[in-house]
Amino acid sequence: MTRFLIITGFFLLTISSVNATETTTLNTAEQQALESQLVAHYRDTVKKFGGTLLKELQSSLQQDGAISTIAVCNEKAPQIAKILAEENNLSLKRISLKNRNAHNGVLTDSQEATVLQSFVERQAKGEDLSKVEQLTKIEKDGQTYYQFMKAIPTGAVCLTCHGEKVDAVLYDKIKAYYPDDKAIGFKEGELRGAFLITQPVSQVIELYKQGKLPAVTP
Numbered sequence: 480m481t482r483f484l485i486i487t488g489f490f491l492l493t494i495s496s497v498n499a500t501e502t503t504t505l506n507t508a509e510q511q512a513l514e515s516q517l518v519a520h521y522r523d524t525v526k527k528f529g530g531t532l533l534k535e536l537q538s539s540l541q542q543d544g545a546i547s548t549i550a551v552c553n554e555k556a557p558q559i560a561k562i563l564a565e566e567n568n569l570s571l572k573r574i575s576l577k578n579r580n581a582h583n584g585v586l587t588d589s590q591e592a593t594v595l596q597s598f599v600e601r602q603a604k605g606e607d608l609s610k611v612e613q614l615t616k617i618e619k620d621g622q623t624y625y626q627f628m629k630a631i632p633t634g635a636v637c638l639t640c641h642g643e644k645v646d647a648v649l650y651d652k653i654k655a656y657y658p659d660d661k662a663i664g665f666k667e668g669e670l671r672g673a674f675l676i677t678q679p680v681s682q683v684i685e686l687y688k689q690g691k692l693p694a695v696t697p
């Protein structure tokens with residue numbers, strides 16, 4: 480009996496170690512299920528980021544005016560992104576081809592720039608920009624990541640600080656914060672930028688297998 484238990488125990492150990500080395504492989508059906516759950520979770524995360532920021536932006540514009548609101552964008556945007564990133568164990572930011580904050584820029588011809596450009600083309604072909612998004616896998620420093628990008632359209636309320644006719648006094652203040660600002664001259668409805676999420680694929684698969692990937696009902 481004892482010998483039987485020892486043998487069974489050894490056998491189970493062998494199985495679990497085989498499983499551990501196979502964490503990065505999923506069959507096609509599992510892969511599809513994971514990715515549709517992942518897209519829902521990422522959409523939800525950027526919606527929280529955009530929604531919280533927009534609320535802060537609108538109430539500050541109403542109460543304190545555009546000049547004071549520059550500070551809100553400057554402080555709140557990175558703060559909200561940081562909280563959501565930590566909560567969800569991922570990297571989250573906003574990027575743009577014509578950026579205001581130097582940290583939000585993309586290199587010409589980089590993979591991110593190509594995706595942003597493809598969003599502009601998708602809109603030109605008739606897609607609704609507010610629904611344009613892309614989930615893909617990228618390689619970075621020898622590691623594979625899931626990358627999710629979602630278009631940010633320019634709304635009417637954004638034109639005060641990103642439009643074609645930004646008030647001169649306001650723009651002086653913006654320039655004081657961001658001497659290399661490129662984020663003006665936008666028209667309503669144009670692509671302003673995108674939300675960008677990256678997360679290692681191995682980590683996503685682990686969370687999925689443990690049932691810990693947030694399930695979002697659309």
Ligand code: HEC
Pocket residue numbers: 533536545546548549550552553554556557573574575577578579580581583631632633634636637638639640641662671672673
């Ligand atoms: C009160 C002025 C103001 C208004 C109004 C405003 N923004 Fe901005 N925006 C800023 C500032 C300041 C930054 C830089 C924030 C930072 O330092 O991260 C910024 C940055 C951004 C970025 C990040 C990329 C970059 O250029 O650095 C995006 C995307 C963006 N804004 C979109 C919008 C959208 C969409 C709206 C309308 C819903 C909007 N903004 C309204 C001032 C404004």
